[in-house]
Amino acid sequence: MSSYIERIEAYNFKSFRKKKTIYFSRGLNVISGPNGSGKSNIGDMLLFVLGTKSIHSVRADKLSDLISKDSGNTCYVIVTFKNDEGKSLEISRRLVIEDEPKSYYYVNGTKARQSDVEDALSAFGINFGTYSFVLQGDINDFVGMSGVERRKLIERIAGTEQFDVELEKARNDIEEVGKNLDILSSMIDIKGQEVEKLRIEKEKKERYDILSKRLRDIRFTELSKAKEANDRSIQAIDRQVDSIEKEIEKSKVLISDLNLRYHSIEQLLSEETKKLNDLTSGEIRTVQEKLRSLEISIASLDSKISEKKLRMQDMAKQEAIDDARREKYEAEAEEIRKSLESERRERDKLQEEFIAAEDEYNKLVAEAQEKEKENATSRVKTKDYQVKISKLNDEINSLKEKLAEINMAIKGKIDRITELEERMEDIGLKVKADEWKLSQNAEDLSKYRDRYYKLKSEYDEIQEKISKLSSQISAAEATARASVPRQIDRASQVEEIKKNISGVVGQIRDLISYGERYAIAVESAASARLNAVVVDTDVTAKRCIEYLREKKISPMTFLPLNKMRAMSNLSEPDILSRDAGFLGFLIDFIDFDDKYRNAVFWVFRDTGLVSDIDAGRRLMGSIRLVSLDGDVFDPSGSITGGFRRQVRQPARSPSEDLDSMKKELAFLQSEKAKIKKELDEALQSMSDASKKTGEIEKERQIINDDLAKNKQILKDIASELSKLKQEIAENKEEKEALEKDISDRQLDLHKYQEALNDIYDDLGQSIIDTIENSMRKLEDYRKKISAITADIEVKEKRVSFLDKESNNIVQQNIELEIQRKAVEDEIHNIEIQKRSMEEELKKHELFLKQLESSHSDIASKIKDMENEMKEIRSKIEEINSDVEIKRSILSELKVKRSVVADRNSAIEAEMQSIPEPTMIEGDIVLEKRKCEADISALGDINNGAIQEYEESVKAYNELKDKKNRLELERRSLQDLTDSLNKKKKEVFVSTFEKINEKMNYVYGTINGGTASLVLKGDDPLESAVEVSVTPKDKATVKIQALSGGEKSIAAMSFITAVQMLMPSSIYFLDEVDMYLDAYNAESMIRLIREKAGEAQTILISLKVSVFEYAANAIGITSRNGESYIFQKDLGEDRKVLGNES
Template sequence: MYLKRLEIQGFKSFAERVNIEFEKGITVIVGPNGCGKSNITDAVQWVLGEQSARSLRGYRMDDVIFSGTSRRRPHGMAEVSLTFDNRRRVLSLPYEEISITRRVYRSGEGEYFINKQLCRLRDIRELFAQCGISRAAFSITSQGKIDEFTLVRPQERRVFIEEIAGVSSYRQRKSDTIKRLRETDGSLARLEDLLIEMNKRRLPLQKQAEVAEQYRRFAQDHRETELRLLEGQLVGAKKKEDDIYKNSHQLESFLGRIQETITILEKQLAEFREGMSLRLNTIEQKEEDLSEVQRLLQESHSDLARLEEKVGAVDDRRAELEARIAVIVQRKAETEQELAEAIAVCKKLKDLQSQAERDVEDLLAEKKDWEEQKKEANRTWESVDQEIFEVLHQKTALVSELQVQKNKKEVLARQREALGQKTNKGKTHCTELEAKIREVQELCKEYEASQEAYKVKLEKEESLAQSLTREQEEYSSKLQSLSQKTDRLQVRFQVLKDAEENQEGYQYGVKRVLQALAKGVKFDGDTLHLVEELMSIPSPYGTALDTALGRAAHHFICKTPKAAQEAIALLKREKGGRASFFPLQALDHRTFNKRDNVVMVEGVIGRLSDLVICEERYKKLAEYLLGRTYLADNIQHASSFAEKNNYRYRVVTMDGELIQAGGLFTGGRVRSRYPSTRRRKQEIKELETQIIKERQKFVSCKERAQELKLELEQARNRIHDLREKIKQIEEARRNGAQRLSTWRQELKHLADSTETYRLEGEELLYHQQDFDEQISMLERKLESIAAREREAEGIRAKLEKARRHSEDKTQELMSRLSAAQVSYSTLSQDLKHQEQKRKQLQQLLEMRSQEFLKMEKDQAALHVEKEINQKQEKSLRGDLDAWIRLKEKLNQAIASMKKQVVARERYVNAKEKRYIKLKEVTLKSQQRLQNNSIKLQHLNDLKEQILSQANENNLKLDLGDDVKTFSRREELALKKEIAAVKQEMEALGEINFAAPGEYQEVQDRIAYLEQQIEDLEDGKRSLTQMIDELDRIAEVRFQKTFRKIRADFQEIFSLLSEGGRADLLLTEEDDLLETGVDICVVPRGKKPRHLSLLSGGEKSLTGIAFLFAMLQSNPSPFYLLDEVEAFLDEANLVRFANFLRGWSADCQLILISHRYQTMEIADHLYGVTMEEPGISKLVTVQLGEYNPENDEQQYIS
């Protein structure tokens, strides 16, 4: 693989496109100082990815773009391309030629291409990484780099060898690993802080969990004791119930015998009543039949009227359908017309598209002809360039001959010329130094101003970062507080939700009805509601409402008494306890008088029925339950109100104290886990809303915290950038100050030297007049050559004009071609649009055809429907006549049967008088049975109370044979035991029932954190081992590469210096990772000397030897060296040229030089000139075309 071509356009001084074709062997690029030779080196470094403007001898990256001259405008873009021959497939891409291109615009945007395909800088670096080509490789050595090898400190020289050894990547990996190690340490510290915090939370939670466990044990003892008591009470009540049942059975047997006497009479009465009932039922049935016939008559009339309306509606629908069919037919015709027009437009567009396509083909053919003409003009241009180059070389030969004559014949003239050059150079240098001093002074002022501005910005950014940090800490604290608050609310909500789902606080009967309602059971078609569900009140009055309602809060509200009866029947049938029901019909005819004579006192808020909130249909219910209850703010005002109104009304306070009508005071405080059932429902809703709000706050705070984190990171990045800029400006300012000091001393020295040179030059002026004649002769020859040069330039100007005309014509053709292609593209789009429109019209036509067919089917269906309706009308009229005849027959039958019933009623009345006398005999016995029933009812109430209490406390009663009954004394002892346990439970105080779960969660969290800490410590050990391994690999690679470079350096230096010796030494051999690399030089015939004591040529020779030693350790397909031999004398330069000739056998060498010894070894020669100020141009010379027997050409070559 070798470098085949370099293309430059708009890069620095290369305003026009320049193509440099490279071949194998040695290529030398020559030209005077300042003509732009080194810009070629910069271009190669730049296209390979150089990102530092300073390395490219600029301040900003857009400095590489051609900045314009007095005659030319600046360019907006710079572009450089490198083309490599890849036939041996050294690079991984499957192409024989690989071209990389970099392009930059003044806006700062840049682009990279591989074979004209857009890519990334990383792709280019990876492509050339394995073959020793990169922007930082020593295969491209810019001007002045040789001095750097010898002037840098040992530690900095070590970096060069690390680059060759590939240790830099290991250093980067080590740096990344150390960064990860620091992050791991930070994570460990954070986890350890979290672990300490978790351990602080664990101890209080452990105590709370122990208290909760103790409360659970007390609750279990309380439950077991209460279960024993209730089971004993229930078994005792059942035994008493059995005794009463036995007594009642005896009474019922006695009454049975008496009842037999009555039964015969009842049977006779029943027979008579049954006969009469049969007749009455028959009469009632006939009357019902008569009513049914009348109803059917009315329905027949209604059906007949509806049928007539239906027939009219069908006629209306038929008319409407016919109108719609007419519209569809018209629209279908319009669509067919639009479709025909669209087809015509498509045909026309296709014709236009074919014409446009033919125009494009004609223009492409014309463009090809102009390109052939342009190639012919370029060949003519190259021949004229060749002629100009020959003229320039002849001109150079004459100037060289003039210089040789002066050197041979007149030493004084040469001395004067040398003095004149030194004087002019000194003056020029003085002017340049003064301009540089002024420029650097201005630049230093700008640096100081920029530094102050950046410092002000830095202070603002640091202040902003501190503010953001404080705000972030506040939001972190707020997030933690919101999280804890939400957790507390969630625990409270779950406790209340569980209590509500378990229906805690309701009696067993109420629970049973609620369970039936939850299953969808309805009573008389009605859904029942509790009183507490229908009424609400502002929060401060909640306790008062609960106290005033009392047990009525759990009464069910229904619409009708029948619903209450069905619910009670359900409870009896399932033995589900007792419940109270209030039918709203009972209040329909009831009125409530306003009590205007109430004496109000201070602190009485008003009637409770006026304060509750309920639907309008429950207002009477609220009036009934709370109409005589008043609300006061405290017990003193309540007592005063009751006393002044003679204790006629109930008064309740906001704290729940109650004064009953009549004067009974009730008050105090009950300790309870849960609020009342009404307030529990209300609190569940409030907690649900509050939890949603708190979560929204949490999300909002979290989002703000994330925003603050991002803003803080951006602020820190800006602070880092500002500090870097301030540091760079400070460094640039210090460098400027050092340069000012150096240049001022140099300016003073130059001024003294210039004055000396001027005086010596005046003395030599008198000795030079003898040589004027020879100078005049040479000048006449030069004028002849200049005439030939002007003639060639004229020809080139004409060719330039023809080229511009060709380019204008080509541009015109390209514009016409672009316009034709745009026209062709537009016609293609229009044709595509018309084709889509045609398809849409065809689809619309098909849709309307289908709609037309559907309407015809609907029309036929309406015709059938009309015929069916007419048949139904005829049938209904026949049924109507039959019902009228049946009505007349029923009226006659009813009148006959009523006469028979009146005769039998007189006989039944006589039998009933005898039956009443017999019933009075059994009255006393039935009274005794009634007493037994009352006793049984009391026992049932007792059992229900026991069962209700068991259900309220979720106790499952076991009534086996081993259940013991208790005496009165034993029951009292058990109740005292229950009260004692309950007192112990209350003594435990507030119980955190969630503590066991939270304690376990904290324990799991601690275990998780400990595992995380262990994992991080393992990771830390792995990172430490990785760092040690990287250090080991870096040591081995550095040592191996150092030995190779050291041996090559010794060999190359000895070869270049003819017997001199040099060596590379490690400053710290025991520390290969940090050691520096020093150079020891022993010039031929001298003692070992330090680098600082060497002459400029010796330093340059040492740097060259060091460079080529490194290049041999890391071979590259090509090498680009920019004036590396500038400070070598003639003898050393000859040896160096011979070395290059041998060294280039296996590689491609590209040298930039102005030394003729280097030019002598060139296989290919390029010249860089600046004929137009500020514009670099390239002149190509193939040395194989020259005849070495020609003295003039031999001199040039």
């Protein structure tokens, strides 16, 4: 399928400033014109649209140079292709220079990418070769190339780049495989050493397993003997516990009576506290909210007042603008009126001179008639002819004046419409900008409003927290003063011991931490053991006990780290591990320093943690258990549980809670102040945004009103224009008829004048000349009077239009004054509303002060109640102190019994965990030392050595297999490289020989001599390529030694040879015959046309002889830097104009 360029349309492209269309035909299209007229810019048009398909680029330093100077910021080029089937393809590219150059491609009017353009050209059957475009300089470039550059050019033509890509990939692959082989060799060596090392470790592990079994049997024997001793200790502890429990019951009765009185006062305190909270969170909060609401409303009114005042300012500005425009119109009208007076006087003067000249003409005619008295008939005819000639002239002038008047009226209307359309466009753009600003401001206002209400919510929430926390602090202060729990006493006593005795670490409760979820379980399971004191040695423990006796301080339990037994490994019985209710050993949920592990283990032992009481009941018996709710399940069968107050971890005193609450209150008050500041800022931002929105809305409303008026005016003008166009159409018909009538009358006029001249032939020549001069003078007066009359009519219409516009502006100012008065009234009403709100704000501020005074009175009453409760609590604490000492002793006994029982449980569990135990007879200590010495001699043991050895041997064998495969792959890649080099050389040599053959043929056809390409070297792919030329009847020389014309023939022979080898649908040749004489130029053109076949050729040439072979001739001229086109289809001999205004 053959395709060709049908036409190129360009607008504002380089020297083609206005829209130009260039038509092309099949075959040879020749473009000619003076230097600098813009011929080569046609090639730039094609490269601009199709440049990605060529090795050339557009002649421009930057994209903006493609746009005609001082002619806007955009240009475009449209190229239309056509094929044998009559189908068309339109490719276009538009360039727009804004902040940055932007380029857009289109295929058949649809926006596309560069790749889409290439696909469309390919699908349409259009292909481009290496030399589809031969531009100015290509011939010199070829001549000036080095031999290596020519070889690389032929390589590109032959397409050997693909071989280079594949060769580079193969070389990289070989290098990569070599690196991998080196790495694998190192890995195999390392892996071999690893296998040998693991073999030794495997043998040690097997010996270790035998010794470990012997040690387990020894351990089983030790555990059996320890269990018998523990059973005897438990029986003695049970007898002591029964005695202490009876004494504690008596103290509980006395404490109960004091608690009744305490709770009675506590009830009254709760009621007063509720009143205080209700006052804080009820009325005070309501009044505060009302105050904030009033503040917001007042701010909103201030915003509205500002908006109204801004609107009034804008009205004043608009009124000033309208007054300036009105004054401008009135000044212009006055100036035109002065001009009219002058032109009217000039017209009157001309009319007087015309009448005088007409009288003179009549006298001359009468004088001539007197001299011809003998021919009365001639006098009658002369008079008749003169009357008819004058009448015809008047009628013709009248028609011309009428046509001039219609044309001037149409021009005035068109100018007015253009003015209004430009004004409408400006207003439309401003409205869009204001709408955008209004949208942005609305978003800001919404954002500020959301932020304000969010901050207000946070402010109210913090205010509520402050009120509640103030009440809690009041109650906590009383509690803190009235209650001093025993653990606080213990803590202070421990601190006193630490100051006097070195080596004291602290209480267990201070050395551990745990999650709040496990707090109750920890307190229940450990009980008084949490108060045990950790010391470094048993010597320190002795010194501490002596200090307690000296100071008469209740007994304490001390845990010397150097004597605490190491904890044994905890293992879960199968029944526990299979139950979802068993969470694990409690000690695993507690965090502590590992150096205190043995001390912590003394407190918790193997106590297990279960989810709830049902899980404890289900699993109890094997080990001691505690639930998350604090229920304790002893292996003996006892269950301890009931209500337990939620404890916080770590345990804190009421005074610490009070300090924490005060800190929290200070923080909340700080946050409140911070949020209040942000709240005020958000309110101000919201007010500012509201003002700005009002300004933009008002301005947009004014512009919209103006826009609506102008749209109506434009609609009216458009309607009038439609009428005028209809009238113009009618007038054109009338004009044609009049012109025909005028033509007929001018023929009659000519006949009359001829007849009149015949009559005058008998008169003297001087009289005839005088009459003719008088007639010309009369005609000149008529033309001047007609021109002045037409100009007067145009100016009178302009004055009428300006007066109308001035009246419209006056009316608009009246309407603006009415609107301004309405806005002033609105501002007055808003200010009245604002004053009312400010008075209400003052009333609410006074009421808030009264409520705060009531709040202070209730708080004082609460404080008195708290003091009374403190005294009662002090008495209870004295009794509790004695009970606590007894409980501590009781707790320690129970803990001791639990510890012994836990030891037995742990011993039983450990015994059960030893597989297939055997009792050892004889000296087990000696036997144990011997086994441990043998294990120690083995050194570090790798427990996974056996499996690792097997896996390492397997990996070693796999690495060797992988190395063998890579060596095969490297040999295969080397073979591929050799094959690609061979193919590349064959393709290059084949292409070289074909070009050489065709180049010699082309050169011989043009010049009659020979030309060839010569490889200088043994390896074609490394050789330089020289051009050897033998012109007709001359010696063989290199191309550099030829004359300018001979160089051009040799270079064009090479280019044409490439074109013959790689045909293209379209060729563009720019002055390739520049250096050729007429004969050689003609020979080359014949060859180009012959070898192009069905391809389309576009040739720029200054040679006249080439037009003989052209199917289409295109001429380019230039005026004032702008290119113009004229062309002729030499096949159909039809003229096509390419210039469009």
